[in-house]
Amino acid sequence: MITIDTHTHVNFNAFKKDGDEIIKKSLQENVWMINVGSENKTSQRAIDYAQKYKEGVYAAVGLHPIHLFSIESLEDENNVEKFNYQKYLKFTQQNKVVAIGEVGLDYHHFEENHDIKSIKKLQKEVFKEFLKLSQQTKKPLIIHCWDAYDDLLEILNDFFKNNKIDYEIGVIHSFIGSWKTAQKFLDLRFKIGINGIATYSESYDKLIRNCPLKDLLIETDAPYLTPKPLPRDSRNEPINVKLIAKKIAEVKNIKIEKVIEQTTKNAKSVFKI
Numbered sequence: 001m002i003t004i005d006t007h008t009h010v011n012f013n014a015f016k017k018d019g020d021e022i023i024k025k026s027l028q029e030n031v032w033m034i035n036v037g038s039e040n041k042t043s044q045r046a047i048d049y050a051q052k053y054k055e056g057v058y059a060a061v062g063l064h065p066i067h068l069f070s071i072e073s074l075e076d077e078n079n080v081e082k083f084n085y086q087k088y089l090k091f092t093q094q095n096k097v098v099a100i101g102e103v104g105l106d107y108h109h110f111e112e113n114h115d116i117k118s119i120k121k122l123q124k125e126v127f128k129e130f131l132k133l134s135q136q137t138k139k140p141l142i143i144h145c146w147d148a149y150d151d152l153l154e155i156l157n158d159f160f161k162n163n164k165i166d167y168e169i170g171v172i173h174s175f176i177g178s179w180k181t182a183q184k185f186l187d188l189r190f191k192i193g194i195n196g197i198a199t200y201s202e203s204y205d206k207l208i209r210n211c212p213l214k215d216l217l218i219e220t221d222a223p224y225l226t227p228k229p230l231p232r233d234s235r236n237e238p239i240n241v242k243l244i245a246k247k248i249a250e251v252k253n254i255k256i257e258k259v260i261e262q263t264t265k266n267a268k269s270v271f272k273i
């Protein structure tokens with residue numbers, strides 16, 4: 001049985017030395033993955049990895065909102081990029097690219113010297129361009145959203161009002177809102193992405209219990225967010241996605257095989273794998 005890590009970053013520098021080893025190890029364990037880009041370089045690297053493997057490795061391409069402005073606390077992980085529609089359109093046309101992401105809004109990383117108003121404006125403008133790209137290419141979105149669910153919903157509701165969305169629209173990845181907020185995204189036919197954060201406390205048990213299994217995707221967000229019981233500061237990797245399935249199985253009081261079977265089905269349907 002195949003398990004799919006729908007959001008991982010073997011394409012990031014944390015795996016620069018052993019990315020292929022990590023991928024091969026995962027494939028041997030029947031764990032497939034989507035490597036998600038966050039800017040030009042990591043999007044390209046996600047494509048390169050995907051095209052190198054016959055099966056089981058896929059790519060998403062996008063410009064993460066934290067790469068639109070400079071953030072001191074993130075130092076070298078934060079090269080700033082100017083959005084270029086044509087460049088990302090070309091990326092989406094590459095073989096094995098199954099989604100647009102990660103893209104979205106991030107109001108969490110603002111610092112004292114930031115012009116918050118204009119950064120929010122820029123993030124919204126770029127995100128709307130990615131919605132346009134999704135509409136043009138019919139590729140699903142992998143949405144990152146931190147401290148900005150209200151603004152995100154406003155933009156998405158507008159988008160749904162003005163466009164015919166006749167394709168799988170994608171996922172709210174690393175969802176950390178309430179069950180009530182989740183339902184607003186489910187109404188728009190988004191899936192909810194669950195990762196290691198759900199293993200750190202019982203805060204998300206209500207969401208997991210209530211959210212139908214057909215609407216959930218599992219992910220690691222490796223190298224970050226290592227799930228319990230592994231040490232929090234150890235490097236996360238795609239095979240640990242099985243621990244996310246285990247957590248969901250425990251909360252829903254069902255067999256882990258059932259969680260894996262259904263979430264794999266969900267992932268294959270959203271990403272046309």
Ligand SMILES: [Zn+2]
Binds near residue numbers: 009221
């Ligand atoms: Zn990510």
